[in-house]
Structures are given as C-alpha cells and as structure tokens.
Amino acid sequence: MECDTLHAISPIDGRYWGKTQGLGTYFSEFALINYRLMVEVEYFAALCELGLPQLADFPQERMGELRALYLGFDDANARLVKAIEQQTNHDVKAVEYYLKERMDELGLGKWREFVHFGLTSQDINNTAFPSMLKAAVHALYYPHLQALLDRLLACAQDWAEIPMLGRTHGQPASPTRLGKEILVFASRIQVQLTLLQRIPISAKFGGATGNFNAHHVAYPEVDWPAFADHFVGVKLGLERSRVTTQIDNYDNLGAIFDAMRRINIILIDFCRDIWTYISLEYFRQAVIPGEVGSSAMPHKVNPIDFENAEGNLGVANALFAHLGEKLPISRLQRDLTDSTVIRNIGVPLAHTEMAFASILKGLGRISVNQEVIHADLERHWVVVAEGIQTILRREGVPDAYELLKDLTRRDVPPRQKEFEEFIAQLPVSAEVKRELRAITPFTYTGVKI
Known part of the structure; x- marks a missing residue:
C-alpha cells in the first residue's frame, strides 16, 4: 500500500511531512531516479557532440525527445524503472535499461548501445547526488538560512541600544547590549556560510577505476579527461574530481557537511542562550489562544520552538558527522559502504530545515522584557x-x-x-x-x- 504520514517510519515523512516535503523534489527515490536519468541522457548527448563516427548520423533534432524523458518524468515512469530493478537487482542498470527501452519506442534504438557507454554506476551516482545537493542548497538551504540570518540581523539592530547584564560562568559580568549578543551569532553564521559557499560541489566521472580504461581502449584518439571535464563542468555545472578510484573522493562533500554542521552548532548555541534568556524572563513569550503548554500544568508557556530546533539540529549533526567521516573512506578502489550512506544526505538537511523554521517561528513569538532586564542591572x-x-x-x-x-x-x-x-x-x-x-x-x- 502507499505509505502515508500515519504509517511512515521516519518522522520526516510522517509527523513533519508538511514541513519537509519540499526536499522530496531533490532527495526522494523518485528524484534520484530522475537525476540519474538526466545524467544518462546528457552523457549520450555529449557523446553525440563529440563526433564519434558511430553517432554521426544521430538526428540531433530528436535530442529534445530524449531530454523530455527526464524533464517530463512522472510517477508512472518511476514505477517502470523500479519494475526493471526487480529483475536486475541493480538500480543504476535499471535506469540504463529504461532509457534503452524508451529509445526503442522512439525509433532511436540504433544508437542505444551508447547509453551508459564505458561508464560504471558511480559515474552516474557521483554526478546525480552532487546535482541533487546543488539544486537543493540553492533552492532551499541557502535562501532559508539567509532568511534566518536576516532576521537575526534585524533583531540585533532593533535591540542595539538595550543594555543587559553580561554573564560569564553563569555569574554577573560586565554589561553588554542585547542587540550585540544577537549580532555575535549572526556574525558567526555569516563567516561559516561564506566558507561553505566556497566549497566546490565535486563529482566523479572516469570509468571503473578512474582511468577511463573502457573509453580509451574503444577510442584512444579521444582526450577523455578533457571530455569529462567539459561534461561535468559545463553540462552539469559541477567540478570534476580528476584523480579518483571508482568513486568520488568525497572530500569536498565531507567538507560541505562539516560546514553545515558548524552552522548548526552555532544555532544550537543560539537556541540555548535564547532559552536561558527566556527562563530569566528577559523575553516574554506570546500566549496563543487554544495552545497547550503542559498536559498537567495549565499555566505553562514553554519555549518549544527553540527546544524543537535544538533537538533537530542535534539529529542533523549526528548524521552530518557520520557522512563527513564515512564517505571519504572506501577500501582500495571501492567498496559499497558509501551506497547506503549517501542515500541519506537529505535526512540531515530535512532536520536542519525544520530547525531553521522553528527558530524563525520562535523569534516571532518573543518580545523583549526591558523591565526585567533593567531590574537585573539595577541589582x-x-x-x-x-x-x-x-x-x-x-x-x-x-x-x-x-x-x-x-x-x-x-x-x-x-x-x-x-x-x-x-x-x-x-x-x-x-x-x-x-x-x-x-x-x-x-x-x-x-x-x-
């Protein structure tokens, strides 16, 4: 039966589906199949542009029909791929066979053997996953983090002139300004965001052990590394890792996850400080009619948005840490351990996205209690x-x-x-x-x- 939010194992696809479903466009099984198909089609198109004699008579005006296969990909198409996978027990091969079958239907079967020509599965996976990540961070992660950063900067400006008791080791210390303390977090995030955006999104494309063995033996006159650089860099908009084994080195991908984890650490620090300020009554919490703070204590209004964010950031960071530590390690020229791990890259991003939303919601529900802040200074x-x-x-x-x-x-x-x-x-x-x-x-x- 179709999985719904009541029967999903993961809270991302269950309780929180309404908050995370946007990521499904980039990290679902459907999305992965679609991105793999995109790479296969674009690789075939690049081979046609290369001038190989066996592809010289391919009708270029029909390339749009092949691109339509991934541009118009739908659930029914995805189920066909999954049905093929039931026979092949190999997900990437299923995409290859699906594309060949569609070429037969389009009357383009003469050139079908140049689908997946000379490639290994990781040439598809290690371009599809980076493409998915790139699309997601530009469509969702960066805009949402920037919105949060802008809100922090606005709070820092609004509260810039409010003097506040400082606390070091939990004890009274030199006074500061409330706005400046918010600015500390905004500044830290901005520094780490700048570093994150400088990390290239890398991809691997070089055959079974990274040497273009099959490509070179078939067409030794072609400069395959140059072809791959152009295909990955220009056609896919990624940066090719030129010296690899069968799989990408994943070092840049690990750096991306480590950078995201550092940003989350800063936000955990922020949530804990705001939580503490709320407990000191430096902030008032809005009372929302109909909402319940405690099942036993009717008076309670709890800082649940900041607590929820802290929890989600912790889960995200546990996964980011594993991704950053595990993916760059693979036995000899390749083992399969990365395959199941890399499928989870959308999970920590989902928890992070929920945290961004919770922090923004929480900030919208608090107001400064200057009387309490003033009284604390007076004491x-x-x-x-x-x-x-x-x-x-x-x-x-x-x-x-x-x-x-x-x-x-x-x-x-x-x-x-x-x-x-x-x-x-x-x-x-x-x-x-x-x-x-x-x-x-x-x-x-x-x-x-």
Whole structure:
C-alpha cells in the first residue's frame, strides 16, 4: 500500500511531512531516479557532440525527445524503472535499461548501445547526488538560512541600544547590549556560510577505476579527461574530481557537511542562550489562544520552538558527522559502504530545515522584557567595579583592584549609594570622581560593535 504520514517510519515523512516535503523534489527515490536519468541522457548527448563516427548520423533534432524523458518524468515512469530493478537487482542498470527501452519506442534504438557507454554506476551516482545537493542548497538551504540570518540581523539592530547584564560562568559580568549578543551569532553564521559557499560541489566521472580504461581502449584518439571535464563542468555545472578510484573522493562533500554542521552548532548555541534568556524572563513569550503548554500544568508557556530546533539540529549533526567521516573512506578502489550512506544526505538537511523554521517561528513569538532586564542591572552594581578600578589604575591609585575587591565581596553587595560613598573618599580629583560617578550598569557597556 502507499505509505502515508500515519504509517511512515521516519518522522520526516510522517509527523513533519508538511514541513519537509519540499526536499522530496531533490532527495526522494523518485528524484534520484530522475537525476540519474538526466545524467544518462546528457552523457549520450555529449557523446553525440563529440563526433564519434558511430553517432554521426544521430538526428540531433530528436535530442529534445530524449531530454523530455527526464524533464517530463512522472510517477508512472518511476514505477517502470523500479519494475526493471526487480529483475536486475541493480538500480543504476535499471535506469540504463529504461532509457534503452524508451529509445526503442522512439525509433532511436540504433544508437542505444551508447547509453551508459564505458561508464560504471558511480559515474552516474557521483554526478546525480552532487546535482541533487546543488539544486537543493540553492533552492532551499541557502535562501532559508539567509532568511534566518536576516532576521537575526534585524533583531540585533532593533535591540542595539538595550543594555543587559553580561554573564560569564553563569555569574554577573560586565554589561553588554542585547542587540550585540544577537549580532555575535549572526556574525558567526555569516563567516561559516561564506566558507561553505566556497566549497566546490565535486563529482566523479572516469570509468571503473578512474582511468577511463573502457573509453580509451574503444577510442584512444579521444582526450577523455578533457571530455569529462567539459561534461561535468559545463553540462552539469559541477567540478570534476580528476584523480579518483571508482568513486568520488568525497572530500569536498565531507567538507560541505562539516560546514553545515558548524552552522548548526552555532544555532544550537543560539537556541540555548535564547532559552536561558527566556527562563530569566528577559523575553516574554506570546500566549496563543487554544495552545497547550503542559498536559498537567495549565499555566505553562514553554519555549518549544527553540527546544524543537535544538533537538533537530542535534539529529542533523549526528548524521552530518557520520557522512563527513564515512564517505571519504572506501577500501582500495571501492567498496559499497558509501551506497547506503549517501542515500541519506537529505535526512540531515530535512532536520536542519525544520530547525531553521522553528527558530524563525520562535523569534516571532518573543518580545523583549526591558523591565526585567533593567531590574537585573539595577541589582548588580558590582559589575561596574571593573571600570572603576581600571580608571583608578590609570590615575596611579595603589592597590586599585584590591580596593574594589574589598568593596564588592560582601554578604550584601553594594548598590549605587555604596559606590557613591566609596568614590567620595577616593584620593583623586573632582573631575575623576565625576568620571567615576558616570559609570553605571546601564552605561558601562563598552563600544558599539
């Protein structure tokens, strides 16, 4: 029977299908078959352009009919390929046979033996999967990450003038600005996104062991590496790995997954910080009529969007880590372990996409609680001690650090009144005292970053 969202094993295809189905265009079994068919057809077209004598009489005006096979590929066509696979027990060979059968039906069977000519399955897989990934990241991943980045930058700007108590080791520290702390994450993401976008999306195309053995023995006069460079680079828009075994080296693919994992790590850090700020009541959470926060405690409004994002980012990173570690390793000229692993590249992207959406949703449900942030600063005048002792050092006051240490490490921390009394008895000029009195938890926020 057809799998539906109630019977799917994976939550991606079940509970979260409505949020992830866009990725099915790029990473489903249907998509994989379609991309393989695209590579087979375009490779045949490239051979026809090469000037091989056996293909000289192929009617070029009919090439559009072959391209229509993958451009108009539908579920019924995919089922035909799967039916062939039941006989071949080989998924790539099934695509080859399907294309040959369609060529027979189109009256183009004379040239059918140049389908998959000289190729190994990995010449198809290691161009199809990178093509799928390239299409997905440009259509979905990059735009959605950019939307999240833009939102963070907007929050950073909106909250740029809000002073906030800093915390290091969980304890009160030098004040900062709320907007600047959001900008930290936006800046980190931007750096890693730039690095990610610089990584080439590589593909392998070179025959059974990467040496064009079959191609060269059939047509030794052809510069097959140059042909492959043009086919992969110009026709498919990928970068060919020129020195390989039967499969791609996967080093660049691993680098892509590692870069995506680093971005996710930054977002996990962000989610945990926002979660903490919510628990400190620095942010108010919107109350949505009809929604339930707890099955037992009616009052609860939980930061579920940030928690959901953190969970999905963790799952994604576990898979990204395995992909990055496993794919570049293959015994001798090739083993099959990459085959089942690489089919999963859409899974961590799906969890990542869900996390992006959850973070954006969560940001839309919070508002700054400036009263609480202000009150927290008012309770912690001790954080100005750093600034005061630094000015005293500048003025040559002996043991400035120790003076402030004695003032601030008390059972009852000093507040504004105690600091004013302390400043009044200091052996410094009236001008310096005015400078010291101007330091408050609300003004001691450093330079604008």
